[in-house]
Amino acid sequence: DQQVKQNSPSLSVQEGRISILNCDYTNSMFDYFLWYKKYPAEGPTFLISISSIKDKNEDGRFTVFLNKSAKHLSLHIVPSQPGDSAVYFCAASFGQGGSEKLVFGKGTKLTVNP
Amino acid sequence: EAGVVQSPRYKIIEKKQPVAFWCNPISGHNTLYWYLQNLGQGPELLIRYENEEAVDDSQLPKDRFSAERLKGVDSTLKIQPAELGDSAVYLCASTNGQGDEQFFGPGTRLTVL
Numbered sequence: 001d002q003q004v005k006q007n008s009p010s011l012s013v014q015e016g017r018i019s020i021l022n023c024d025y026t027n028s029m030f031d032y033f034l035w036y037k038k039y040p041a042e043g044p045t046f047l048i049s050i051s052s053i054k055d056k057n058e059d060g061r062f063t064v065f066l067n068k069s070a071k072h073l074s075l076h077i078v079p080s081q082p083g084d085s086a087v088y089f090c091a092a093s094f095g096q097g098g099s100e101k102l103v104f105g106k107g108t109k110l111t112v113n114p
Numbered sequence: 115e116a117g118v119v120q121s122p123r124y125k126i127i128e129k130k131q132p133v134a135f136w137c138n139p140i141s142g143h144n145t146l147y148w149y150l151q152n153l154g155q156g157p158e159l160l161i162r163y164e165n166e167e168a169v170d171d172s173q174l175p176k177d178r179f180s181a182e183r184l185k186g187v188d189s190t191l192k193i194q195p196a197e198l199g200d201s202a203v204y205l206c207a208s209t210n211g212q213g214d215e216q217f218f219g220p221g222t223r224l225t226v227l
Contacts, residue, residue: 004156034215043118043205043218044157089156097213099145101170104156 003027004092006105014113019077021108023090026071030092034102035064035075038087047088048075049098080112116140118219120206126225132194135222139187139208147216148181148191149205157205157218163189164211196226 005024013019023033031052036044050057050064050073057064063076077084087107093100119138127133139146144165149157160179162170165186174181178197183189193200203223207216 036218041220043207043220045218046215049215091156098215099209099211099213101159101162102157102216104158106154106156 001026002105003030004090004103004105006088006090006108008108009106010109010111012111012113013080015082016079019075019080019084019110019112021075021077021088021090021110023073023075023105024071025073025092027092028068028071029094030103031096032093032098032100033064033066033073034091034093034098035062036089036091036104037084038089038107044089046098051096077110080110082112082114085110085112118206118208118217120204120219120222122222123220124223124225126227127196129198129226130195132192133196133224134190134192135204135206135224137189137191137206137219139189139206140217143208143210143217144186145209145211146183146189147207147209148189149207149218151203151205151221153202160191193224196224198226200224201226 034049035047037047038044066073089107090105091102146163148160151157161174163183181191203221205221207218209216
């Protein structure tokens, strides 16, 4: 029973356009959500996070939106760059902050074409 | 500042053999995690340490897996005996335990033949 779902295994966009990665969750007790980025042969790298008390968090080209009623969050990358090509994992935790146990989705492979 | 260090990076063993993985977290990070990542899946928590205490090992298959963090710094994860299904990437992560995000090491890719 997957509590965090990333239903799109892959996404391909053109350089300069917007990338939108989606994530759904089933457990309404999740309090904190994170996005990690992973390059081949490397560990996941933290990208951006959002608390359940917010609906938007922005950091440079990256924005995460949270819709609690729909149990849905999305990561927007604008503009997309070839270096953004990686696997993106959505993760959720029951506590406030990233120190708690993380439940990860399966990941979405983003390819940004020059 | 050095990141999370893991060794070895790759390991190939025959089934039924033992194997051990080592992790050195970021200096000052009290909380350490071991995750298992199967192909095409996200990481799954195996065990979480606060200093030298295992505070969550509910997902660790204790019949064959063991872990230790004796001095509250580096940690070892062991599998004995290894099975074919243990082939995966084993990730170590650490955090300062103050709500900040987890920092991951590069992982150890285990292949069991």
